[in-house]
Amino acid sequence: MSAFSDYLENKVLDHVFGGNAYSAPGTLYLALYTSDPGDDNSGTECSGTSYARQTIAFTVTADTASNTSAVEFPTAGSAWGTITHVGILDALTSGNLLAHGALTSAKTVASGDVFRVPAGDLDITLA
DSSP: OOEEOHHHHHHHHHHHHHOOOOOOOSSEEEEEESSOOTTTTOSOBOOSTTOOOEEEOEEEETTEEEESSOEEOOOOSSOOEEEEEEEEESSSSSOOEEEEEEEEEEEEEOTTOOOEEOTTOOEEEOO
16 A cells, blocks of 8 residues: 555644544454545545445554455445555544555456455555
8 A cells, every 4th residue: 555544644643743642443444446545535435236345454564564364345246346446444434544555456346246355465564
């Protein structure tokens, strides 16, 4: 993933330099996007029959967080469009975007397809 959202950047700055505690969300969710969500989450999140954000967990080693296990979305009940980006959010619906990035290659999800992210394939790096 290439970027933290404006929301998370502000929370981290306020936590570290403002002395105001930020509590990490108990559950993180992976969302699929058909356009770049940007730092302000203004992109288009996927929609379609049976689409729902999926829970995701990370293992952190040095400056990189990688998804601990595979993430599998339900079988698409309709076309979801061409997925170009993913985002990590703090809620199943609505909520705040925390990080986002473009896929290495876009994936068109047709009815009957299953979108999967293998374990260790989603990395968030701070350098």
